[in-house]
Amino acid sequence: MKDIVVIGAGKIGSTIARMLAHSGDYRVCVADRSAEQLQQVEKHDAVSTAVVDIADRKALVALLSGKFAVLSAAPFHLTVAIAEAAAEAEIHYLDLTEDVESTRQVKAIAAEARTAFIPQCGLAPGFISIVANDLSRHFDTLESVRMRVGALPQYPSNALNYNLTWSTDGVINEYIEPCEAIVEGSLIEVPAMEEREEFSLDGVTYEAFNTSGGLGTLCETLKGKVRTLNYKTIRYPGHAAIFKALLNDLGLRHRREVLKDILENALPTTTQDVVVIFVTVSGFREGRLVQETYANKVYSGVVAGRMQSGIQITTAGSICAVLDMLAEGKIPTKGFVRQEDIALDTFLANRFGHYYAQKHETERAAS
Template sequence: MAKRIVVLGLGRIGGAIAKILNSHPDYDVTGADIDPNAVAHFSDQFTTKLLANSSPDIRDYNDLLAGQDAVISALTFNDNPYVAQAALANGCSYFDLTEDVRCTQAIKEIALAAAPGQVFMPQCGLAPGFIGILGYSFRSYFDRLDSLKLRVGALPEYPSNQMMYNLTWSTEGLINEYANPCESIKNHIQTLTEPLEGCEVFSISGVEYEAFNTSGGLANLCYSLDGKLRELTYKTIRYPGHCKLMKFLFHDLRLGEEGKRRDMLMEIFESSVATTMQDLVLISVVATGYVDEKLRQCSRTFLLRHTAEQSAIQISTASAVVTTVDLILNSTEQRQGFVEQETLDIEDFLANEFAKSYRDAELSI
């Protein structure tokens, strides 16, 4: 019997998730959005519902989630705790794409009351998401893990402005990552670091990049790897020069402060920075550890490119979410409540039929 699944939010990422699931006979998809145009766009492909255009705390998700096996929220992080609460009440499993740490903590609390077999897995997708599964897998490479450097970037393939950047996904999520404290492990101790700091320069396949601290990419890794390694960092990859300009906006002009200043910055970005579908997603994990008491290093790198129909960020995020959901819903292992995505086996992930884009993207360097 096909599994019934609701996708909330039919924007670029949510729409891509729903289309992938709908193409498979094992899933019966319902998509929902507050935008009537988005609902109409997909209405001839799968069942669609128009959500009330009201604040998330009074929006009723219960009728939509009744009798469903799972819900995937591609809404903003502010909406997600309300969706998770409705999922709990209706006995369906919950997945989302949030990078917001406070949102995830709220969902962890909700998940404490989950029924047997009901899973709550926030922060799926690319980063957080696939990068956590990949990073956690390096434990098996060593007798003793020493450090993990996780680096991810969604970049324009043809940058043409001084920022060397175009908008490829959620502007609100981007500002959140650049402005909020960043979790890490330093000298075996969990700590918070400042965003836009720790800028480093490196090259892959002859192309130079920079990477700097951003928030949210580690998901639960700081907790699942606590006491198991000396250093854990997550940084966002950009082209050189981008970090310096962001520091001017976020720090010198103080546009990263919560409230009206962030709203102003979001308006500036969305009115002045072009979006692009011609992008690439670069994923790199470099690990060091001890084998027979000798320090070793190894790494894995993935480069996903856009197609004529989809951007790389759509492909990488949507396929990662669908792969994760498919692995969880079809697992023989009985899970309950909050589940750490990094407990998924990386080779099982890459072997899944929905993960072809990742299998094809791994670089030999």
């Protein structure tokens, strides 16, 4: 059995610990600064807990030393501190951050590391890049790569058509920070929540708009190889207009703690959600312009004996799959590892990656 530390005892961190412990191949220590939060972690023979403040570098390194890997499910602003401690302890590092600047710093840390540093191992960034890169390999030359992902309530019941399904800090960050994109072959930054579009899938109409971080390192990987590359978050129609009013007209983009407090006290959480994944790639193959699409929906369900939301299943399942592949030597075990370095077939064949294909068939339509 391999010893793992999971930083963060929230919804995703607890789900990661449960998945790994129930696999029978991992012993997991869940660390958090909140003893109260740690009390909510499911009791299991393969799960222990530790109260640790990430700011206490010495205590964190001591906790990590001798372990196989640390998985960060902590807020994005703690990413770099955890990565630095992992490098000092000489263990593997994986995280779920969507923050672009944090990932750049993790890459710099990885340059001198003796172990693997694999950021952005969630749904988006994460799995979405694995899918997009896999589709891109089917073309002689690329024209466009369009990536769309959203975690939505199955039964929306408020004006925002939204429920809290994951980190409030993460949602606010991706709605505010600049977004990377490739436009007419050039890597640029575009504003969040702009370039709204509508599309339909399975008879349901959605809107999508720019958000930060979802592309991971794919812009850098495909720079010079594609004309258009962008990532947008999927919501139900009407969400963007209201949220832009909160951020811009009411100035809450400059008062994030106030916005966080409003959202967490006004929007209920739900486990009855659906994760929508929609990736479309077009390009030339044998002289013809061709398009391929990956479309998938993942719903909430029972995992490791407990009902989990779709976003918990996809996010935790993804990082657990990457850890599993790392433990099996199926991905690089040293240096900076990009999500697009992981083969889609290998990911989906993994016991944790299989959650993406377990209930709902993935369709690839070529036209």
